[in-house]
Amino acid sequence: MTAMTTLPATLAMSGKIPGIDLHMHSKASDGALSPTELMHLCLERGLGRVALTDHDTVNGVAEARQAADELGIGLLPAAELSTQWTNIGVHVVAMMPEGEQSIIQDEHNPLRQMLDTLWEARSTRAYTIAERLERKGLTNALERARACAGGRLAIGRPHFAAALVEAGMVDDIKMAFKRYLGAGKVGDVRLHWPEFSDVVRAIVAGGGIAVLAHPLRYELTRRRLVLLLDEFMAAGGEAVELCNGHQNDDSTRDLARLLEERQLYASVGSDFHKPGGPLAPGTFSPLPRCRVAPIWTHPRLVPWIDATEASTQRIITQRQALEASYAANQHDSTKEGDA
Numbered sequence: 001m002t003a004m005t006t007l008p009a010t011l012a013m014s015g016k017i018p019g020i021d022l023h024m025h026s027k028a029s030d031g032a033l034s035p036t037e038l039m040h041l042c043l044e045r046g047l048g049r050v051a052l053t054d055h056d057t058v059n060g061v062a063e064a065r066q067a068a069d070e071l072g073i074g075l076l077p078a079a080e081l082s083t084q085w086t087n088i089g090v091h092v093v094a095m096m097p098e099g100e101q102s103i104i105q106d107e108h109n110p111l112r113q114m115l116d117t118l119w120e121a122r123s124t125r126a127y128t129i130a131e132r133l134e135r136k137g138l139t140n141a142l143e144r145a146r147a148c149a150g151g152r153l154a155i156g157r158p159h160f161a162a163a164l165v166e167a168g169m170v171d172d173i174k175m176a177f178k179r180y181l182g183a184g185k186v187g188d189v190r191l192h193w194p195e196f197s198d199v200v201r202a203i204v205a206g207g208g209i210a211v212l213a214h215p216l217r218y219e220l221t222r223r224r225l226v227l228l229l230d231e232f233m234a235a236g237g238e239a240v241e242l243c244n245g246h247q248n249d250d251s252t253r254d255l256a257r258l259l260e261e262r263q264l265y266a267s268v269g270s271d272f273h274k275p276g277g278p279l280a281p282g283t284f285s286p287l288p289r290c291r292v293a294p295i296w297t298h299p300r301l302v303p304w305i306d307a308t309e310a311s312t313q314r315i316i317t318q319r320q321a322l323e324a325s326y327a328a329n330q331h332d333s334t335k336e337g338d339a
């Protein structure tokens with residue numbers, strides 16, 4: 001086994017994990033940056049290993065791949081798939097550790113077929129959301145959402161949220177979700193999404209690793225969370241996002257215990273969408289000390305981890321040097337200010 005110097009082999013000491021982010025969005029779904037811009041930002045932020053996880057699509061991967069190769073960043077192709085489970089929408093990340101080519105090119109690949117299904121589901125869902133919001137007073141809802149999506153193909157709730165803001169029906173995006181688009185609201189349309197277990201099975205059958213996305217965001221009771229994890233595993237799911245963006249430390253520790261009992265791998269990611277928000281690439285809550293195996297020890301990911309170790313070390317070192325010189329400049333200007 002190769003020594004993993006930038007990533008800890010276990011979470012026994014844990015804390016901040018440098019150089020990696022396995023959950024981010026680009027303009028190929030509801031992110032603000034093009035895949036190329038995103039890769040540049042990742043480099044700036046000292047990330048040498050990143051997964052692009054656009055909603056229901058790998059359309060951004062080819063562009064991201066080109067930029068990542070030029071910058072020396074290790075790109076793990078992935079997508080965040082929409083599903084329905086009981087009464088709620090649940091997301092599952094499909095990682096493609098052996099690359100995206102075999103999945104994208106083979107039209108008989110179950111994961112590729114599932115992505116096609118989800119793509120159609122997303123566009124039909126847009127009609128349903130539009131209809132419902134029109135009844136609430138948003139005229140020409142679909143046209144408005146399309147305009148807010150700025151020519152991109154994949155329309156999602158954030159674009160309807162922007163349309164509601166522009167029409168003056170709410171003050172901001174947050175209020176748009178709270179009143180119209182969030183869980184259980186009129187625009188939270190789940191009926192088009194395939195069943196959770198079917199999606200997990202398709203990911204596994206298609207050669208992906210299934211990672212349950214942000215389990216704490218569904219606000220489930222512990223009993224329902226356990227049920228979700230059990231169904232996930234029964235369908236072939238292997239990993240769970242232990243840290244996604246910022247989360248409560250106590251809940252994270254409790255989640256870690258659930259993963260430990262089930263021998264599920266832990267993944268991490270920022271869920272970055274746009275610059276200027278609370279989350280930048282590489283930002284997520286510190287991992288708790290626990291016996292959960294980090295996803296970078298998954299046998300199918302180890303080759304990618306090994307291949308990206310040298311470049312990640314270089315990128316982290318560059319970032320640290322930059323931070324040091326920035327801190328020194330700050331220090332100097334403070335002194336000038338004092339004088």
Ligand code: AMP
Nearest residue numbers: 030055155156157158173174177182273
């Ligand atoms: P969709 O994939 O079209 O169902 O849209 C879901 C996306 O909406 C999530 O991935 C987030 O980017 C965004 N979102 C969900 N809830 C909120 C919220 N409360 N405020 C802002 N954005 C949200």
Ligand code: MN
Nearest residue numbers: 025030055273
């Ligand atoms: Mn999103």
Ligand code: MN
Nearest residue numbers: 080091213214
């Ligand atoms: Mn999600």
Ligand code: MN
Nearest residue numbers: 023025080271
């Ligand atoms: Mn996401």
